[in-house]
Amino acid sequence: MNAAVKPEPLESVVFGQADERELRDRMKKELPADTFKAKPWRVIWFLPLQMVIWGGLATILLAGLPWYANLGLALVVGHTIGCQALLAHEVMHGALGMSKGWQNFFGWLGFGPLIVPPEFWRKWHNVVHHGNTNSGDTDPDSFGTLRRYKVDPKQKKFTKLAPGSGTWYSYFFLFYSFTFHAQLVLWFQAKRRKQFKGFNRRKAIVQSFVCVAAWGVLAVLSGPLAVFTVLVPFMIANALGQGYILTNHFLRPQTPTNNPLDNSMSLRVGPVLDRLHFRFSHHIEHHFFPKMSSNMAPRVREWLEEHHGDRYMAMPHSTALKMLYSTPRVYKSPTQLVDPNRPERVFDLLPLQKQYAASAR
Numbered sequence: 001m002n003a004a005v006k007p008e009p010l011e012s013v014v015f016g017q018a019d020e021r022e023l024r025d026r027m028k029k030e031l032p033a034d035t036f037k038a039k040p041w042r043v044i045w046f047l048p049l050q051m052v053i054w055g056g057l058a059t060i061l062l063a064g065l066p067w068y069a070n071l072g073l074a075l076v077v078g079h080t081i082g083c084q085a086l087l088a089h090e091v092m093h094g095a096l097g098m099s100k101g102w103q104n105f106f107g108w109l110g111f112g113p114l115i116v117p118p119e120f121w122r123k124w125h126n127v128v129h130h131g132n133t134n135s136g137d138t139d140p141d142s143f144g145t146l147r148r149y150k151v152d153p154k155q156k157k158f159t160k161l162a163p164g165s166g167t168w169y170s171y172f173f174l175f176y177s178f179t180f181h182a183q184l185v186l187w188f189q190a191k192r193r194k195q196f197k198g199f200n201r202r203k204a205i206v207q208s209f210v211c212v213a214a215w216g217v218l219a220v221l222s223g224p225l226a227v228f229t230v231l232v233p234f235m236i237a238n239a240l241g242q243g244y245i246l247t248n249h250f251l252r253p254q255t256p257t258n259n260p261l262d263n264s265m266s267l268r269v270g271p272v273l274d275r276l277h278f279r280f281s282h283h284i285e286h287h288f289f290p291k292m293s294s295n296m297a298p299r300v301r302e303w304l305e306e307h308h309g310d311r312y313m314a315m316p317h318s319t320a321l322k323m324l325y326s327t328p329r330v331y332k333s334p335t336q337l338v339d340p341n342r343p344e345r346v347f348d349l350l351p352l353q354k355q356y357a358a359s360a361r
Contacts, residue, residue, distance in 0.1 A: 020259040023308075024288055031299055038097035039293040042090075045278075046109060049084045053077055060228045061221075067228075074228040078236025085110045085241055086278045092122055095293045112214070114237060116182045117207035119200070124185055128195045130290060134254045134263035138195070140185050141249065143329040149340040156340045163246065163324045165339065171325070174242040175235040183208070240277070247320035248283040251327065252313075253349050254334040260287035266301065266314040284312065309359035313352070323352075 028036060056077040060070050088110020090096060091103050098106075107118025129141050137144040149156050160167045163174070186204055190196040215234070219226040248265055255263045260283075267281040274281055282297035289300065304312040315323070327347045332338035339345040354360065 017259055017262065018257045020257065020261075020288070023261070026307075027288070027300060027303055031303060035296045035299050036289060036292055038095060038291070039295065040097040042087075042293060042295070043096050043098070043106065045087055046084065046106060049080055049087070050109070052080045053084070056080070057218075057229050060225055070225065070228040071232065074232035075236055077229075078233035079240060081113050081233055081237035082240030083276055083278065085114060085237065086244075086280045088118075089125075089280070090278065090294055092118060093126060093290045095291050112211050113234070114182070114241070115179050115208050115211040115215075117204045117211070120182075120186060120190075120204040120207070123196060123199045124182070124190070126290070128193075130287065131258070132195070133258055133260070133287060134249055134252060135258065136254060139249075140189050140193070140195075141181070141245070142254075143250075143331075145254070145331045146338055146340060149330060159329055159340055162329045163250075164327045164329050164337075165341070174239040174246070176238050178238045178241045178245070179234075243317070243321060244277070244280045244283070247315075247317070247324055250329060251315070251320065251323055251349065251352060254331050256334075260284045261304070261308060261311045261313075265320070266312075267317045267320055268314050269317050281314075281317065284314075305358040310357050311353075312358045313356050314358065315352075315356045 056073045059065070060073050060077075065073070088107050091098070091106045091110070094103070104118045107121060111118055111121050124140060129139060132138040132140075134142060137148050143159060143162060149159070159165055161170060161173055161177075163170055186201065186208065190199060190201045190204075215230055219230045222229040244267070247267060249263065252263050252265050264284045264287045266284045269277070269281040279294040279297050280286075282294065282301055284304065285297040285300040286292070286294070292300070301312075301314075328337045328339035328345050330338050330340050332346060335349050337347040337349065
């Protein structure tokens, strides 16, 4: 009788396999052609989103409702602003077609309330983040490697804001950090990083002040009701976006190649919320095909689960949020996270691959 073949140890798995182009080519060949065509008709979704936002704000200001009713409306308005940003994310990638001028128009609708000018978003997200996903200290959306904090120890204080640091104020991070991080990228990273060369940073800064001024005008007009027309919607919109963005990458290894199967993670979300959130949960799929309309992403997920179930990782959204707050944020090595303020806190990312791969379901 032959001895059983032992499975390859998880530690020996090489992350960042350089087969992303091959995988894209296969999917383009094997999936229906309309999977990758622009879907301009989906721009119609901005109409009901805008109606909910402006209708909610008008009701808060004019209806004289009790505070708890205004709070409920504020939560709906904030959630809708967040949903609109997720749709604008598709627009700015070109998934709905259109000229850059029209993309910028809808980009203003989606990202303006979060104080992110569309042309800045296009450079920051489409070019720099997608081109350097989870890559060392280069990805602007990462807390980076331990080396960064050894070179500049003052930055360790910044990590105390982040989920997983254990500080009480880290639990507020999701509610402001999309806008906060955007401004850090605009004011500091875009100034010194070569990846932003040629970008009109001054114009984006002026545009950001215009966005702040618009919120300021609404706050003045609202008076005490600004809690419900400005503060709560702004916080909820930030939290919705960051609840996806941070979980899509922060629990994945840093990789030598830009392979979405290895440096990104999708999420498993209930079907109703998944549609309301324009399937932002399908994030591996999005990084393979940034210009693909999100309503086609389930086709890509099905293909990846069937052909690469051991590599395709999708965690339940609630589990991902819990793990985000129980693990450190800085990379000690490509597959280990560490807290630079408490170096004894180290978390190994490798077992997550085995536990949450599609093949383990």
